[in-house]
Amino acid sequence: MKKLQIHSLPLKEVIADIAxxxxxxxxxxxxEYTVHLPAEWGTGVIKGINFxxxxxxxxxxxxFKCDLEMSFSVDLTHPLKFLFCLEGSLSHYFEQDEQSHSLQRYxxxxxxxxxxxxxxxxxxxNTFTEIYSLEIDRNRFKTKMSCELQKTKPSLRSIFEDDKAKQSFYYNGFYSLVLGELFDEMKTQQHDYLIKKISLEGQAYRMLVQQLIQYNDDLEGNSDRKILRKSEAHAIKEAVEIMKTELDTINSLNFIAQRVGLSSKKFQNGFRHFYGKSANEYLQFLRLTLAKDLLIKTENSLQEIKEKVGFSSQSYFTxxxxxxxxxxxxxxxxxxxKKSTLD
Structure with missing residues (x-):
């Protein structure tokens, strides 16, 4: 394993140390500071920008071509970090306790x-890793948001007001679908200079806003969470593929929900978000769409078609x-x- 030591703040010096x-x-x-990895280390870039x-x-x-440990060690209070894993995986630990925390995709x-x-x-x-790390100097942030912090929930206020780092803090979760869409927007924007800088700053604040909304949502517990996560969106798409390929054998949508790792509530909420209908209504839509296709393209009997699309009752199918x-x-x-004959 190779190791990099970073002994500086702020981000310009961090990037300089990495380089x-x-x-x-x-x-x-x-x-906007950018390091392009030399070929002997691997491929890709590391970027940093302050707002x-x-x-x-x-x-x-x-x-990276080898396992790499990047150590941020400086005799100052470190920034509050919000890390998001878009691709690959990462491990994080505090320098003095070395209890590792894994960060997977989403x-x-x-x-x-x-x-x-x-x-x-x-x-x-040998693993492409894409990480966005939003870093906050709590002293400067607290000065800017002093009035607002006084009026916010204690659970959030305590995180930002601890500018002397009297306590450590750790939270993990799955980032929201809204954040996933924001990352896609950030990666595909094609503006130059002035518009790009203003846009990036706005997006950084949007990242923070959505993360704090999600953090509050997570405090409600799994059963009461309202925000759809990017990982759950991925699971819904996986469920759709299962439904398309196993139409004739599906007996329980709850079983499919379990296969993709979702609760029944999240499963149903996800379908309503993406398709505007319940999972059962979407299943029926898939079955009837396929039935229509089979009626047009095959000589299968109605009984055979009914069975191929997963209906047990002919009258219910009709x-x-x-x-x-x-x-x-x-x-x-x-x-x-008749229409085909006339045509």
Whole structure:
């Protein structure tokens, strides 16, 4: 394993230390600092940018050729860190306690070290890892938001007001679908200079806003959470693929929910969010869409089609088909063939 030591703050000096450890240089483009990994270390980039009010953003998008430990060790109070894993995985631990915390795809953590205790990030070799790290200088942030912090919930206020790092803090969760969409927006924006800088600053604050909303949501507990997570969105898409390929054998949607790792409530909420209908309604939509296709493209009997799309009752199949297409399956096939003959 290789190790990099970073002994500086703020982000400009952090990037400079990373570049020095990699035996390369960095680029300063209007306050956005970028290190391109040398070929002997791997591929990808590490970027850093500071904003007003104590916010900074570090982006790691790289593949290292060997396991790498990046140690942030400085005789100062470290920033409050919000880390989001978009791709790959990462391990984090505080320098003096070495209890490792794993960060997988779609997960995020909020970490604050006690005193001047440093942070250590462990990157796995040959694994593309994309991490967004929102870093907050709590002293500057507290000064800017002093009135608002006094009026916010104690659970949030205590995190930001501890600018002397009297206590450590650790939280982990799965970031929201809204945050996932924001990261996609940040990666695809094509603005230059002025618009780009203003846009990035706005996006950094949006990251913070959505993370704090999610943190409050997580405090409610799993059963009462309202915000859809990116990982749950991924699970819904996985469930749809299962439903499409196993239409004829699905007996229980709860079983599919369990297979993709969702509670029944989250499963149903996810379908309503993405498709505007319940999971059962969407299953029926898939079955009837396939039935229509089979009526057009095959010579299968109605009984065979009914079984292929997963209905046990012929009358129920006919009832639902008529409700969706305003015609019975048998008459639909007759009308389609008559029209095809005339054409």
């Amino acid at each position: 020095h450890g990699l035996d390369t240089s960095f680029v300063n483009d209007c306050g 007003d009010g104590g916010l900074g953003l570090l982006v790691y998008a790289c593949t 997960q995020n953590i909020i970490v604050a070290s006690q005193g001047n205790n440093g942070h250590v990030l462990h990157f796995r070799k 009832e639902l088909f008529k409700k969706m297409y305003q015609i019975t399956p048998s008459n639909f096939r007759k009308e389609y063939r």
